[in-house]
Amino acid sequence: MPIDLYYMSLSAPCRAVLLTAKMVGVELNLKTVNLMGGEQMKPEFLKINPQHTVPTLDDSGFVLTESRAICAYLANKYGKNDKLYPKSPKDRAVVDQRLFFDLGVFYSSFSDYYYPIIFRGATSLDDGKKKKLDEALRFFNMFVSDRDFAAGDHLTIADLSLMASASTMESVNPKIFDDYPKIKEWMERCKNQIPDYHDLNQVGAEIFGQIGKSALAKVQ
Structure with missing residues (x-):
């Protein structure tokens, strides 16, 4: 199943996730959330992330928020080695x-x-x-x-x-x-x-x- 990323390109934390996904070779299904337009408060998004923040990652039902945690998760799970996030x-x-x-x-x-x-x-x-x-x-x-x-x-x-x-x-x-x-x-x-x-x-x-x-x- 695709990995969904709810994001907004204006957001620095969202862009950090994009960079990490690229480096570990993960293809993301990007879903734009217009924060300026209040889309983060829509019921369908609140059901996924009650904190109504981006980025929000949905990896086959595993939902994770907070960009730095997402970057670490992607590197841990999909990284081809431990250079991006060392195991030492x-x-x-x-x-x-x-x-x-x-x-x-x-x-x-x-x-x-x-x-x-x-x-x-x-x-x-x-x-x-x-x-x-x-x-x-x-x-x-x-x-x-x-x-x-x-x-x-x-x-x-x-x-x-x-x-x-x-x-x-x-x-x-x-x-x-x-x-x-x-x-x-x-x-x-x-x-x-x-x-x-x-x-x-x-x-x-x-x-x-x-x-x-x-x-x-x-x-x-």
């Missing part, structure tokens, strides 16, 4: 740490700073939240300063998740990584190793960026 406890722990960092620090500090303007009608940016974002960027720049990829010397699902986030951030603010050259170098390495990167991730990131820049232009 210490190596996997580093990958997990980077995934949690993306969720709780890296992308969340970006969304805390920019989302009030983009989605909630705020009229100014918060200096305190800007400091948190800058701190997150410094941390990640440090993570990739002495290694080629986020969790080691080769690409893992941590890179896929963080790349979906970073590309979205850069699309909203093209100068966001100007003071963090190691992040820029890491992004280029990832782009060169991820199959179909542009179509699966960059296109959606740039559409999100257009929305973000339009909203920011009204308050700057």
